[in-house]
Amino acid sequence: MRKFTEETKPSRAIFLKWPLGHPLGEPFKDKQHNAVLREAFNALKTIKEPGTIIDVPFRWKRDDDWRSVTIVTKKT
């Protein structure tokens, strides 16, 4: 989905390679949501070049059941 972000050309963006419909993560995982928001607000301060997209290396780790997922928020 990065292509859409590239073409719509927002001033600043962060990109997470997570499934559609989950920009902040999983339901009721408040710490995950906060981790994404921290990255977004940090980007607001740190991005100085218009159109910069920061790839956030949070992994969406799937178990056998794709609905049973674990998000690893530790940077790789």
Add this chain to the structure above:
Amino acid sequence: MGRLTNKLIAKLFTRFPSLAEKWVKNAAQSNIQGQVEDIPWAPFNKELKDCKIAIVTTAGVHLKTQKPFNMEDPNGDPTFREIPLDASKQDLMITHDYYDHKDADKDINIVFPIDRLKEMKDRNEIGSISGINFGFMGHIQGAHIDTLVNETAPQVAKKLKEMQVDAVLLTPG
């Protein structure tokens, strides 16, 4: 395509992201490539703790009392809905057939993180939250792109400016 077909495709895209990537590549090239010429830019010079923050989501969020986004038009719906800050989560719903919002229906915060922003405000990490936030439905094609770019998006930008919002969190579906 009918609504059922669209919903099935949305579930497949969520289940198989590689399919979605291929579709997005084609859709982006055919629909939005070249539509945006200049990248808008506003310097950010304030401290976050002093800022008023708004959410603009394209995840199809709106009040249950508002007219749902038009899912019958294959080109989508370029209109927007105003979501008051004091609306409860029970007041909200999602109308968007082009992504699987089963999880967002359980917890709206994964596409519209209003509770997280309220918590940030309580911790004095942000100054305030806009009294009105905005919902779009992010499946816009054909002539509706022009409506979005030249009419409805500028209307929202004007409202945000009038409300003296310092920064906007844009969230997709």
